[in-house]
Amino acid sequence: xxxxxxxxxxxxxxxxxxxxxxxxxxxxxxxxxxxxxxxxxxxxxxxxxxxxxxxxxxxxxxxxxxxxxxxxxxxxxxxxxxxxxxxxxxxxxxxxxxxxxxxxxxxxxxxxxxxxxxxxxxxxxxxxxxxxxxxxxxxxxxxxxxxxxxxxxxxxxxxxxxxxxxxxxxxxxxxxxxxxxxxxxxxxxxxxxxxxxxxxxxxxxxxxxxxxxxxxxxxxxxxxxxxxxxxxxxxxxxxxxxxxxxxxxxxxxxxxxxxxxxxxxxxxxxxxx
Amino acid sequence: xxxxxxxxxxxxxxxxxxxxxxxxxxxxxxxxxxxxxxxxxxxxxxxxxxxxxxxxxxxxxxxxxxxxxxxxxxxxxxxxxxxxxxxxxxxxxxxxxxxxxxxxxxxxxxxxxxxx
Ligand SMILES: [Fe+2]
Numbered sequence: 001x002x003x004x005x006x007x008x009x010x011x012x013x014x015x016x017x018x019x020x021x022x023x024x025x026x027x028x029x030x031x032x033x034x035x036x037x038x039x040x041x042x043x044x045x046x047x048x049x050x051x052x053x054x055x056x057x058x059x060x061x062x063x064x065x066x067x068x069x070x071x072x073x074x075x076x077x078x079x080x081x082x083x084x085x086x087x088x089x090x091x092x093x094x095x096x097x098x099x100x101x102x103x104x105x106x107x108x109x110x111x112x113x114x115x116x117x118x119x120x121x122x123x124x125x126x127x128x129x130x131x132x133x134x135x136x137x138x139x140x141x142x143x144x145x146x147x148x149x150x151x152x153x154x155x156x157x158x159x160x161x162x163x164x165x166x167x168x169x170x171x172x173x174x175x176x177x178x179x180x181x182x183x184x185x186x187x188x189x190x191x192x193x194x195x196x197x198x199x200x201x202x203x204x205x206x207x208x209x210x211x212x213x214x215x216x217x218x219x220x221x222x223x224x225x226x227x228x229x230x231x232x233x234x235x236x237x238x239x240x241x242x243x244x245x246x247x248x249x250x251x252x253x254x255x256x257x258x259x260x261x262x263x264x265x266x267x268x269x270x271x272x273x
Numbered sequence: 274x275x276x277x278x279x280x281x282x283x284x285x286x287x288x289x290x291x292x293x294x295x296x297x298x299x300x301x302x303x304x305x306x307x308x309x310x311x312x313x314x315x316x317x318x319x320x321x322x323x324x325x326x327x328x329x330x331x332x333x334x335x336x337x338x339x340x341x342x343x344x345x346x347x348x349x350x351x352x353x354x355x356x357x358x359x360x361x362x363x364x365x366x367x368x369x370x371x372x373x374x375x376x377x378x379x380x381x382x383x384x385x386x387x388x389x
C-alpha cells in the first residue's frame with residue numbers, strides 16, 4: 001500500500017524526564033501537538049510504524065558503527081536509560097520480523113543497510129512512542145542513521161535511504177506510517193544544553209516544508225556544528241522523511257524552543273494525499 | 274590518550290547493570306580490560322565528570338554516567354563547565370571539531386564582540 005503517513009518530531013529525553021521543570025503552558029501545547037500526531041497516525045490506519053531515529057550509543061558504537069541500520073525483530077525493549085531519569089517505564093514494543101525482512105530486502109536493492117535482530121530503544125525512539133503509541137500496540141520498525149560518531153552518514157545518503165524506504169513501504173501490502181525523530185538545532189548533554197538557534201531551525205523547517213531536496217542536502221557538518229550544535233546532525237532523520245514523502249509539501253503543527261527540554265520542540269508532517 | 278576505550282567502557286557500563294554493580298564494588302578493577310591511561314582511569318574512578326568532558330567523552334554517554342552517580346542535571350552541566358574552565362577546550366572527539374570552549378568563554382567572547 002502507498003505510504004499512509006510521514007512526519008517528524010523531537011525526541012530529547014528532557015521532554016519526559018524534565019517535564020515538571022518546563023513552562024506548563026508551552027509544554028502542554030507541545031504535548032497536545034504530539035496527541036495530534038498520534039490521532040493522525042491512528043486515522044491513517046497504519047499497521048506498522050517505521051521510526052527513523054538517531055540513537056545515542058545505546059546499541060551501536062564505534063567498534064562497528066553502521067551508516068544505516070534497520071531492526072528485524074518481533075519485539076524491542078526499552079528504555080535503555082534509567083526509567084526514573086527518563087520518566088518512562090520499562091516497556092516491550094511489538095515489532096514484525098517478517099515485515100521488517102521484506103522492507104529491508106527492498107531497501108537493500110539501492111542502499112546498503114545493516115539489519116539488527118536485537119535493538120533496545122533509547123530516548124530517540126522511546127520518547128516519541130510514549131506519546132504516539134502509548135499503549136505499545138503498533139508494530140515498530142526501527143531505523144537508525146549514524147548522527148553521532150563521525151564520519152557521519154552524508155545527507156544525500158540519508159535522502160537515498162528515505163527514497164528506498166518509500167519504495168519498500170509502497171511495495172508491501174501493509175499500511176505503513178513513517179516518522180523521523182531528532183534535531184533540530186541543539187547542544188544536548190553539553191555545557192551549552194538549553195541553547196537553541198531558533199532562526200536556524202525556522203530556516204531548516206522552511207526547507208523541510210517545501211521539500212526542497214537541494215536545500216536540504218546542502219548543509220555541511222562543520223556549518224551545522226557551528227550554527228546548530230552536534231544535535232543538529234540529527235537533521236538526517238528529517239531529511240530521510242522528506243525523501244520518503246516523495247515531493248509532498250509539509251506543515252509545522254508545533255515549533256517552540258523549550259530550553260529545559262534542550263531543543264526547539266517540533267511536530268510536523270507531510271500532506272501525502 | 275585513548276578516548277575510544279574510555280567511551281567504550283562507559284558505553285558498556287551504561288548498558289549493563291552487572292558491570293555497574295562490579296564498578297560500584299571495585300572501580301579500578303573493572304577498568305583492567307580497557308586500554309586507558311592513568312589520567313583516564315582516575316577520571317573514571319573519581320568520577321571526574323569535568324575532566325572526562327575535557328578529554329572528549331560524548332555527552333550522550335557521559336550524562337548516563339553522571340546519572341549513575343546520582344548527579345543532578347544542573348550539577349552535571351556545572352561539572353562540565355568546570356572541567357573546561359580547569360583544563361581548557363575539549364581535546365578530542367566530536368566537540369573538538371571546532372574547538373569546544375564552553376559557554377563561559379563563548380559568552381565573554383560574544384560580549385567583547387558586541388563591545389567592539
Ligand atoms: Fe538525539
